[in-house]
Amino acid sequence: MTVTIGINGLGRIGRSITRILAANSDSGISIAAVNDLASAEKMAYGLRRDSIRGAFPGTVTARTDQLVVNDHAIRVFHHSRPERIPWADAGVDVVIEATGQFRAGSAARTHISHGGARKVVISASADDPDAFLVYGANHHTYDPDLHDVVSPGSCGVNALTVMAKVLLDRFGLCGVNTSVVLAVQGWAKGQDAVVGTSRDDPRLGRATGESIIPHNYVVGDLVRVALPEIGEMRYSYYCVPTPIGSLAELSGQTDRPVSVEEVNRAMAEAAAGPLRRVLAYDPDPTVSIDVKNNPASCLFDPSGTQVTADGGVKVRGWFDNEWGFSNRLLDLARLVGEPSAVSSRRVSWSIA
Numbered sequence: 001m002t003v004t005i006g007i008n009g010l011g012r013i014g015r016s017i018t019r020i021l022a023a024n025s026d027s028g029i030s031i032a033a034v035n036d037l038a039s040a041e042k043m044a045y046g047l048r049r050d051s052i053r054g055a056f057p058g059t060v061t062a063r064t065d066q067l068v069v070n071d072h073a074i075r076v077f078h079h080s081r082p083e084r085i086p087w088a089d090a091g092v093d094v095v096i097e098a099t100g101q102f103r104a105g106s107a108a109r110t111h112i113s114h115g116g117a118r119k120v121v122i123s124a125s126a127d128d129p130d131a132f133l134v135y136g137a138n139h140h141t142y143d144p145d146l147h148d149v150v151s152p153g154s155c156g157v158n159a160l161t162v163m164a165k166v167l168l169d170r171f172g173l174c175g176v177n178t179s180v181v182l183a184v185q186g187w188a189k190g191q192d193a194v195v196g197t198s199r200d201d202p203r204l205g206r207a208t209g210e211s212i213i214p215h216n217y218v219v220g221d222l223v224r225v226a227l228p229e230i231g232e233m234r235y236s237y238y239c240v241p242t243p244i245g246s247l248a249e250l251s252g253q254t255d256r257p258v259s260v261e262e263v264n265r266a267m268a269e270a271a272a273g274p275l276r277r278v279l280a281y282d283p284d285p286t287v288s289i290d291v292k293n294n295p296a297s298c299l300f301d302p303s304g305t306q307v308t309a310d311g312g313v314k315v316r317g318w319f320d321n322e323w324g325f326s327n328r329l330l331d332l333a334r335l336v337g338e339p340s341a342v343s344s345r346r347v348s349w350s351i352a
Protein backbone atom coordinates (compact mmCIF):
# COMPACT_ATOMS: atom_id res chain seq x y z
CA MET A 1 0.00 0.00 0.00
CA THR A 2 1.25 3.51 -0.81
CA VAL A 3 0.43 6.50 1.39
CA THR A 4 0.02 9.69 -0.64
CA ILE A 5 1.29 12.79 1.13
CA GLY A 6 1.28 16.53 0.60
CA ILE A 7 3.88 18.81 2.19
CA ASN A 8 3.00 22.33 3.31
CA GLY A 9 6.30 24.25 3.36
CA LEU A 10 9.27 23.06 1.28
CA GLY A 11 11.93 24.38 3.68
CA ARG A 12 14.66 22.39 5.47
CA ILE A 13 12.22 19.73 6.67
CA GLY A 14 10.13 19.59 3.48
CA ARG A 15 13.24 19.22 1.32
CA SER A 16 14.74 16.57 3.62
CA ILE A 17 11.53 14.57 3.29
CA THR A 18 11.65 14.93 -0.50
CA ARG A 19 15.27 13.75 -0.61
CA ILE A 20 14.62 10.80 1.72
CA LEU A 21 11.69 9.61 -0.40
CA ALA A 22 13.56 10.10 -3.69
CA ALA A 23 16.32 7.84 -2.37
CA ASN A 24 13.93 5.11 -1.12
CA SER A 25 11.65 3.81 -3.85
CA ASP A 26 10.19 1.18 -1.50
CA SER A 27 9.26 3.65 1.29
CA GLY A 28 5.53 3.11 0.79
CA ILE A 29 5.04 6.89 0.56
CA SER A 30 4.56 9.05 -2.49
CA ILE A 31 4.46 12.88 -2.62
CA ALA A 32 1.47 14.05 -4.64
CA ALA A 33 1.67 17.80 -3.94
CA VAL A 34 3.63 20.53 -2.20
CA ASN A 35 2.56 24.00 -1.17
CA ASP A 36 4.93 26.92 -0.53
CA LEU A 37 5.04 30.66 -1.11
CA ALA A 38 8.06 30.16 -3.38
CA SER A 39 7.89 29.53 -7.13
CA ALA A 40 8.32 26.00 -8.51
CA GLU A 41 11.68 27.13 -10.00
CA LYS A 42 12.95 28.17 -6.57
CA MET A 43 11.71 24.94 -5.02
CA ALA A 44 13.57 22.95 -7.69
CA TYR A 45 16.74 24.96 -7.12
CA GLY A 46 16.47 24.46 -3.34
CA LEU A 47 16.33 20.71 -3.90
CA ARG A 48 19.14 20.60 -6.48
CA ARG A 49 21.59 22.67 -4.43
CA ASP A 50 21.96 22.22 -0.67
CA SER A 51 24.77 23.65 1.42
CA ILE A 52 24.46 20.88 4.01
CA ARG A 53 23.48 17.80 1.98
CA GLY A 54 25.25 18.57 -1.31
CA ALA A 55 23.87 18.12 -4.81
CA PHE A 56 20.58 16.25 -5.25
CA PRO A 57 21.33 12.61 -6.14
CA GLY A 58 19.03 12.62 -9.18
CA THR A 59 17.15 15.17 -11.25
CA VAL A 60 14.79 17.95 -10.22
CA THR A 61 13.11 20.28 -12.70
CA ALA A 62 10.21 22.72 -12.56
CA ARG A 63 7.27 22.93 -14.93
CA THR A 64 4.20 25.12 -14.69
CA ASP A 65 2.60 24.10 -11.37
CA GLN A 66 4.74 21.01 -11.14
CA LEU A 67 8.01 19.79 -9.70
CA VAL A 68 9.50 16.78 -11.41
CA VAL A 69 11.74 14.73 -9.14
CA ASN A 70 13.39 11.77 -10.88
CA ASP A 71 10.52 11.60 -13.41
CA HIS A 72 7.92 11.73 -10.60
CA ALA A 73 5.59 14.72 -11.09
CA ILE A 74 4.46 16.60 -7.97
CA ARG A 75 1.67 19.17 -8.08
CA VAL A 76 2.70 22.61 -6.79
CA PHE A 77 0.38 25.05 -4.97
CA HIS A 78 1.12 28.56 -3.70
CA HIS A 79 -1.31 29.40 -0.93
CA SER A 80 -0.44 31.33 2.22
CA ARG A 81 -3.42 29.98 4.17
CA PRO A 82 -3.76 26.24 4.83
CA GLU A 83 -7.54 26.25 4.33
CA ARG A 84 -7.07 27.28 0.69
CA ILE A 85 -4.90 24.37 -0.41
CA PRO A 86 -6.95 21.88 -2.50
CA TRP A 87 -5.14 18.74 -1.35
CA ALA A 88 -7.98 16.42 -2.33
CA ASP A 89 -7.72 17.58 -5.97
CA ALA A 90 -4.16 16.24 -5.98
CA GLY A 91 -5.14 12.97 -4.28
CA VAL A 92 -3.37 13.82 -1.01
CA ASP A 93 -4.28 11.63 1.93
CA VAL A 94 -1.85 12.84 4.66
CA VAL A 95 -0.52 16.39 4.94
CA ILE A 96 2.82 17.09 6.59
CA GLU A 97 2.48 20.63 7.95
CA ALA A 98 6.07 21.94 7.77
CA THR A 99 5.80 25.72 7.41
CA GLY A 100 6.39 26.37 11.12
CA GLN A 101 3.49 28.86 10.85
CA PHE A 102 0.54 26.58 11.57
CA ARG A 103 1.52 24.68 14.69
CA ALA A 104 -1.91 25.06 16.28
CA GLY A 105 -4.02 21.95 15.88
CA SER A 106 -6.98 24.17 14.88
CA ALA A 107 -5.06 25.70 11.95
CA ALA A 108 -3.57 22.37 10.85
CA ARG A 109 -7.03 20.78 11.01
CA THR A 110 -8.17 22.97 8.09
CA HIS A 111 -6.05 20.74 5.83
CA ILE A 112 -8.79 18.19 6.57
CA SER A 113 -11.93 20.32 6.92
CA HIS A 114 -11.20 22.56 3.91
CA GLY A 115 -8.46 20.80 1.94
CA GLY A 116 -9.95 17.32 1.98
CA ALA A 117 -6.95 15.46 3.43
CA ARG A 118 -7.63 12.62 5.87
CA LYS A 119 -4.83 13.14 8.45
CA VAL A 120 -2.23 15.77 9.34
CA VAL A 121 1.25 15.38 10.85
CA ILE A 122 2.60 18.68 12.25
CA SER A 123 6.40 18.87 11.98
CA ALA A 124 6.83 20.57 15.36
CA SER A 125 5.66 20.55 18.95
CA ALA A 126 2.13 21.66 18.12
CA ASP A 127 -0.14 23.57 20.47
CA ASP A 128 -3.15 21.28 20.67
CA PRO A 129 -2.85 18.22 18.42
CA ASP A 130 -5.07 15.18 18.97
CA ALA A 131 -1.96 13.27 20.04
CA PHE A 132 1.78 13.66 20.60
CA LEU A 133 3.34 10.52 19.19
CA VAL A 134 7.05 9.92 19.64
CA TYR A 135 8.04 7.03 17.44
CA GLY A 136 9.53 4.19 19.46
CA ALA A 137 8.11 5.47 22.75
CA ASN A 138 4.34 5.99 22.52
CA HIS A 139 3.36 5.73 18.84
CA HIS A 140 1.49 2.58 19.80
CA THR A 141 -1.13 4.79 21.46
CA TYR A 142 -2.25 6.09 18.06
CA ASP A 143 -5.99 5.66 17.73
CA PRO A 144 -7.26 6.12 14.16
CA ASP A 145 -10.73 6.92 15.46
CA LEU A 146 -9.58 9.76 17.73
CA HIS A 147 -6.37 11.12 16.24
CA ASP A 148 -6.57 13.12 13.02
CA VAL A 149 -3.91 15.77 13.76
CA VAL A 150 -0.75 14.38 15.33
CA SER A 151 2.62 15.83 16.30
CA PRO A 152 5.90 14.06 17.07
CA GLY A 153 7.07 16.95 19.28
CA SER A 154 10.46 18.20 18.18
CA CYS A 155 13.76 16.66 17.10
CA GLY A 156 15.17 17.20 20.61
CA VAL A 157 12.12 15.60 22.22
CA ASN A 158 12.57 12.52 20.02
CA ALA A 159 16.28 12.16 20.82
CA LEU A 160 15.72 12.47 24.58
CA THR A 161 12.64 10.29 24.66
CA VAL A 162 14.18 7.23 23.01
CA MET A 163 17.11 7.26 25.49
CA ALA A 164 14.65 7.77 28.37
CA LYS A 165 12.52 4.89 27.08
CA VAL A 166 15.44 2.45 27.29
CA LEU A 167 16.48 3.58 30.77
CA LEU A 168 12.89 3.56 32.04
CA ASP A 169 12.04 0.11 30.73
CA ARG A 170 15.32 -1.53 31.73
CA PHE A 171 16.21 0.16 35.04
CA GLY A 172 13.35 2.49 36.09
CA LEU A 173 13.88 6.25 35.78
CA CYS A 174 12.87 9.37 37.72
CA GLY A 175 14.32 12.77 38.68
CA VAL A 176 15.21 13.46 35.04
CA ASN A 177 17.27 16.47 33.97
CA THR A 178 17.91 17.10 30.25
CA SER A 179 19.92 19.41 27.99
CA VAL A 180 19.62 19.89 24.26
CA VAL A 181 22.18 21.79 22.18
CA LEU A 182 20.54 22.56 18.86
CA ALA A 183 22.15 23.38 15.50
CA VAL A 184 21.05 26.42 13.49
CA GLN A 185 17.38 26.56 12.51
CA GLY A 186 15.72 28.27 9.55
CA TRP A 187 14.39 31.05 11.77
CA ALA A 188 17.86 31.94 13.13
CA LYS A 189 19.12 35.42 12.30
CA GLY A 190 22.54 36.32 10.85
CA GLN A 191 22.38 39.72 12.55
CA ASP A 192 20.38 40.95 15.54
CA ALA A 193 16.72 41.12 14.48
CA VAL A 194 15.10 41.29 17.90
CA VAL A 195 12.40 43.79 16.96
CA GLY A 196 11.34 41.91 13.83
CA THR A 197 11.26 38.41 15.27
CA SER A 198 7.91 36.70 15.63
CA ARG A 199 9.26 34.63 18.51
CA ASP A 200 8.17 35.45 22.07
CA ASP A 201 11.69 35.17 23.44
CA PRO A 202 13.69 38.17 22.12
CA ARG A 203 16.94 36.21 22.44
CA LEU A 204 15.86 34.09 19.47
CA GLY A 205 16.19 37.21 17.32
CA ARG A 206 19.86 37.66 18.29
CA ALA A 207 22.69 37.04 15.78
CA THR A 208 23.13 33.28 15.75
CA GLY A 209 26.86 33.20 14.88
CA GLU A 210 27.78 35.33 17.88
CA SER A 211 26.24 33.50 20.83
CA ILE A 212 25.08 30.37 22.57
CA ILE A 213 21.39 31.29 22.84
CA PRO A 214 19.22 29.81 25.61
CA HIS A 215 15.71 28.88 24.51
CA ASN A 216 12.78 28.46 26.94
CA TYR A 217 11.37 25.58 24.94
CA VAL A 218 9.43 23.21 27.22
CA VAL A 219 11.07 20.04 25.92
CA GLY A 220 10.54 18.22 29.22
CA ASP A 221 6.76 18.49 29.15
CA LEU A 222 6.66 16.65 25.84
CA VAL A 223 9.01 13.88 26.95
CA ARG A 224 6.60 13.38 29.85
CA VAL A 225 3.60 13.22 27.52
CA ALA A 226 5.26 10.28 25.76
CA LEU A 227 6.56 8.68 28.98
CA PRO A 228 4.37 9.87 31.86
CA GLU A 229 5.94 7.32 34.24
CA ILE A 230 9.14 9.36 34.55
CA GLY A 231 7.38 12.17 36.45
CA GLU A 232 8.64 15.71 36.80
CA MET A 233 11.66 16.78 34.73
CA ARG A 234 14.05 19.69 34.48
CA TYR A 235 15.40 20.75 31.12
CA SER A 236 17.50 23.29 29.25
CA TYR A 237 17.83 24.08 25.56
CA TYR A 238 20.58 26.01 23.77
CA CYS A 239 20.89 27.10 20.15
CA VAL A 240 24.43 27.14 18.72
CA PRO A 241 25.86 28.20 15.32
CA THR A 242 26.84 24.75 13.98
CA PRO A 243 24.99 24.14 10.69
CA ILE A 244 23.73 20.61 11.37
CA GLY A 245 24.02 17.96 14.10
CA SER A 246 22.67 18.43 17.63
CA LEU A 247 23.28 17.01 21.09
CA ALA A 248 20.93 15.59 23.76
CA GLU A 249 21.98 14.71 27.30
CA LEU A 250 19.79 13.19 29.97
CA SER A 251 20.47 12.37 33.59
CA GLY A 252 18.27 10.82 36.26
CA GLN A 253 17.90 8.24 38.97
CA THR A 254 17.47 4.53 38.29
CA ASP A 255 15.68 2.07 40.64
CA ARG A 256 19.00 0.40 41.53
CA PRO A 257 22.68 1.17 40.99
CA VAL A 258 23.72 0.29 37.42
CA SER A 259 27.13 0.07 35.75
CA VAL A 260 28.29 1.98 32.65
CA GLU A 261 28.55 -1.37 30.83
CA GLU A 262 24.96 -2.31 31.71
CA VAL A 263 23.60 1.00 30.45
CA ASN A 264 25.57 0.86 27.23
CA ARG A 265 24.62 -2.77 26.64
CA ALA A 266 20.93 -1.91 27.15
CA MET A 267 21.21 0.89 24.56
CA ALA A 268 23.11 -1.32 22.08
CA GLU A 269 20.51 -4.10 22.46
CA ALA A 270 17.61 -1.69 22.00
CA ALA A 271 19.30 -0.19 18.92
CA ALA A 272 19.79 -3.65 17.41
CA GLY A 273 16.32 -4.84 18.45
CA PRO A 274 13.06 -3.12 19.40
CA LEU A 275 14.25 0.44 18.70
CA ARG A 276 16.03 -0.36 15.42
CA ARG A 277 15.82 2.66 13.11
CA VAL A 278 14.94 5.17 15.85
CA LEU A 279 17.98 4.52 18.06
CA ALA A 280 21.47 3.97 16.65
CA TYR A 281 24.63 3.09 18.58
CA ASP A 282 28.18 4.07 17.71
CA PRO A 283 31.21 3.44 19.97
CA ASP A 284 33.53 5.53 17.77
CA PRO A 285 34.36 8.92 19.37
CA THR A 286 31.77 11.25 17.85
CA VAL A 287 31.41 15.00 17.22
CA SER A 288 28.24 16.63 15.98
CA ILE A 289 28.99 16.63 12.23
CA ASP A 290 29.36 12.82 12.32
CA VAL A 291 25.60 12.45 12.77
CA LYS A 292 24.82 14.18 9.45
CA ASN A 293 22.43 12.06 7.33
CA ASN A 294 21.83 9.58 10.16
CA PRO A 295 18.15 8.57 9.95
CA ALA A 296 17.80 7.66 13.65
CA SER A 297 16.12 9.95 16.20
CA CYS A 298 19.20 9.48 18.37
CA LEU A 299 22.74 8.21 17.81
CA PHE A 300 23.73 6.95 21.25
CA ASP A 301 27.29 7.81 22.32
CA PRO A 302 28.51 5.28 24.92
CA SER A 303 31.49 7.47 25.82
CA GLY A 304 29.04 9.89 27.47
CA THR A 305 27.67 7.41 30.00
CA GLN A 306 28.35 8.13 33.68
CA VAL A 307 26.90 6.49 36.78
CA THR A 308 27.04 7.05 40.54
CA ALA A 309 26.97 4.47 43.32
CA ASP A 310 23.46 5.55 44.41
CA GLY A 311 21.79 4.88 41.02
CA GLY A 312 22.51 8.19 39.30
CA VAL A 313 22.93 7.89 35.51
CA LYS A 314 23.82 10.30 32.69
CA VAL A 315 23.69 9.52 28.95
CA ARG A 316 24.48 11.32 25.70
CA GLY A 317 23.12 11.09 22.17
CA TRP A 318 23.51 12.98 18.89
CA PHE A 319 20.88 13.70 16.28
CA ASP A 320 20.64 15.12 12.79
CA ASN A 321 17.87 17.58 13.66
CA GLU A 322 16.54 17.59 10.09
CA TRP A 323 17.19 14.12 8.71
CA GLY A 324 16.33 12.01 11.76
CA PHE A 325 13.21 14.05 12.50
CA SER A 326 12.08 13.94 8.84
CA ASN A 327 12.37 10.16 8.92
CA ARG A 328 10.11 10.12 12.01
CA LEU A 329 7.57 12.38 10.26
CA LEU A 330 7.48 9.80 7.48
CA ASP A 331 7.06 6.98 10.01
CA LEU A 332 4.07 8.85 11.42
CA ALA A 333 2.67 9.56 7.95
CA ARG A 334 2.86 5.82 7.24
CA LEU A 335 1.18 5.02 10.56
CA VAL A 336 -1.74 7.45 10.20
CA GLY A 337 -2.01 6.92 6.45
CA GLU A 338 -2.86 3.26 6.67
CA PRO A 339 -6.63 2.93 6.54
CA SER A 340 -7.69 0.95 9.58
CA ALA A 341 -11.30 0.16 10.34
CA VAL A 342 -10.49 -1.02 13.85
CA SER A 343 -8.72 1.03 16.51
CA SER A 344 -5.19 -0.32 17.05
CA ARG A 345 -4.70 1.54 20.33
CA ARG A 346 -2.33 -0.22 22.71
CA VAL A 347 -1.54 1.86 25.75
CA SER A 348 1.53 0.12 27.05
CA TRP A 349 4.62 -1.06 25.29
CA SER A 350 7.90 -2.06 26.89
CA ILE A 351 11.23 -2.83 25.28
CA ALA A 352 12.41 -4.77 28.35
Ligand SMILES: NC(=O)c1ccc[n+]([C@@H]2O[C@H](COP(=O)([O-])OP(=O)(O)OC[C@H]3O[C@@H](n4cnc5c(N)ncnc54)[C@H](O)[C@@H]3O)[C@@H](O)[C@H]2O)c1
Nearest residue numbers: 009010011012013036037080098099100123124186321322
Ligand atom coordinates in the same frame (compact mmCIF):
# COMPACT_ATOMS: atom_id res chain seq x y z
N1 LIG B 1 15.04 22.42 10.73
C1 LIG B 1 15.05 21.58 11.77
O1 LIG B 1 16.09 21.09 12.21
C2 LIG B 1 13.74 21.21 12.41
C3 LIG B 1 13.70 20.08 13.23
C4 LIG B 1 12.50 19.73 13.84
C5 LIG B 1 11.38 20.49 13.65
N2 LIG B 1 11.44 21.60 12.85
C6 LIG B 1 10.21 22.38 12.69
O2 LIG B 1 9.69 22.17 11.37
C7 LIG B 1 9.07 23.37 10.91
C8 LIG B 1 9.73 23.80 9.60
O3 LIG B 1 11.10 23.99 9.87
P1 LIG B 1 12.14 24.25 8.67
O4 LIG B 1 13.48 24.19 9.29
O5 LIG B 1 11.83 23.37 7.51
O6 LIG B 1 11.78 25.75 8.32
P2 LIG B 1 12.15 26.57 6.99
O7 LIG B 1 12.07 28.00 7.37
O8 LIG B 1 13.37 26.04 6.37
O9 LIG B 1 10.92 26.21 5.99
C9 LIG B 1 9.65 26.74 6.09
C10 LIG B 1 9.05 26.75 4.69
O10 LIG B 1 7.67 27.12 4.78
C11 LIG B 1 7.39 28.09 3.80
N3 LIG B 1 6.30 28.93 4.30
C12 LIG B 1 6.35 29.88 5.26
N4 LIG B 1 5.13 30.40 5.47
C13 LIG B 1 4.30 29.74 4.65
C14 LIG B 1 2.90 29.83 4.41
N5 LIG B 1 2.11 30.68 5.06
N6 LIG B 1 2.35 28.99 3.50
C15 LIG B 1 3.14 28.11 2.80
N7 LIG B 1 4.47 27.99 2.99
C16 LIG B 1 5.03 28.81 3.89
C17 LIG B 1 8.68 28.87 3.60
O11 LIG B 1 8.71 29.48 2.33
C18 LIG B 1 9.72 27.77 3.75
O12 LIG B 1 10.03 27.16 2.52
C19 LIG B 1 9.23 24.39 12.05
O13 LIG B 1 8.09 24.36 12.86
C20 LIG B 1 10.43 23.86 12.82
O14 LIG B 1 10.41 24.25 14.18
C21 LIG B 1 12.59 21.97 12.21
